Amino acid sequence: MSTTPTPQELEKQAAATAALRWVRDGMLVGLGTGSTAAPFIRALGEAMRTGQLRVQATATSEASATLAREVGIPLVPPQRGMRFDLTVDGADELDPQLRLIKGGGGALLREKVLATASNYLLIVADSSKAVPQLGKFPLPLEVVPFALPWVMDAVAELGANPVVRVSKTDAAQHILSDQGNLLVDCHFGQINDPKQLATQLKTIPGLVEHGLFLGLANAALVAHGEQVQVIQA
Numbered sequence: 525m526s527t528t529p530t531p532q533e534l535e536k537q538a539a540a541t542a543a544l545r546w547v548r549d550g551m552l553v554g555l556g557t558g559s560t561a562a563p564f565i566r567a568l569g570e571a572m573r574t575g576q577l578r579v580q581a582t583a584t585s586e587a588s589a590t591l592a593r594e595v596g597i598p599l600v601p602p603q604r605g606m607r608f609d610l611t612v613d614g615a616d617e618l619d620p621q622l623r624l625i626k627g628g629g630g631a632l633l634r635e636k637v638l639a640t641a642s643n644y645l646l647i648v649a650d651s652s653k654a655v656p657q658l659g660k661f662p663l664p665l666e667v668v669p670f671a672l673p674w675v676m677d678a679v680a681e682l683g684a685n686p687v688v689r690v691s692k693t694d695a696a697q698h699i700l701s702d703q704g705n706l707l708v709d710c711h712f713g714q715i716n717d718p719k720q721l722a723t724q725l726k727t728i729p730g731l732v733e734h735g736l737f738l739g740l741a742n743a744a745l746v747a748h749g750e751q752v753q754v755i756q757a
């Protein structure tokens with residue numbers, strides 16, 4: 525049974541479809557994760573099926589890898605010296621300087637690895653993601669399970685209210701990343717100095733990665749209704 529897409533879903537679709545114009549034949553493409561990256565993966569698969577494009581790709585999550593296989597995109601594993609021509613990924617928040625909060629879908633570690641190994645990171649987003657200042661969306665962290673109590677203490681000292689991510693249907697069930705780590709969502713409120721916060725978070729042992737993506741995005745496609753705004757870094 526098909527349901528009518530919501531305005532937000534239509535915006536995700538519009539941004540994702542527009543991203544196809546950034547893809548060139550023969551590119552090595554990084555595939556993001558989430559409900560905006562997914563329609564991009566489907567559109568890319570369709571462009572491959574009709575012979576418009578031929579690309580290879582690496583996915584930022586098992587979910588995106590599964591979808592890529594389903595739609596016929598050939599996947600290559602990580603290798604030394606690998607650089608992506610383009611990575612297309614979603615975001616939970618993006619500010620006017622294209623600083624991002626990512627990790628709402630729990631894939632922040634692989635997403636940051638691919639973003640850093642990419643020559644061009646293109647963000648696709650619906651209009652709700654564009655914010656004047658980062659911080660309304662709780663900042664996701666990926667944390668080694670053994671280190672959890674101390675990481676919780678350390679981020680609380682930095683002013684956050686950390687919450688371990690659990691299943692929506694079973695609060696006793698922790699959500700794990702593809703690496704088997706815990707995800708912790710940190711409510712900092714407005715983040716006035718993202719760079720300073722990123723530096724502080726990086727010093728906490730057992731905190732594998734945080735969802736602040738600073739200086740990584742080259743451009744963003746933000747859909748407002750049917751119009752797609754291009755924001756360059």
Ligand code: 5RP
Binds near residue numbers: 556560627628629632
């Ligand atoms: C996953 C992410 C996603 O890109 C982010 O959560 C946005 O997701 P969506 O497009 O579903 O709103 O960072 O780890």
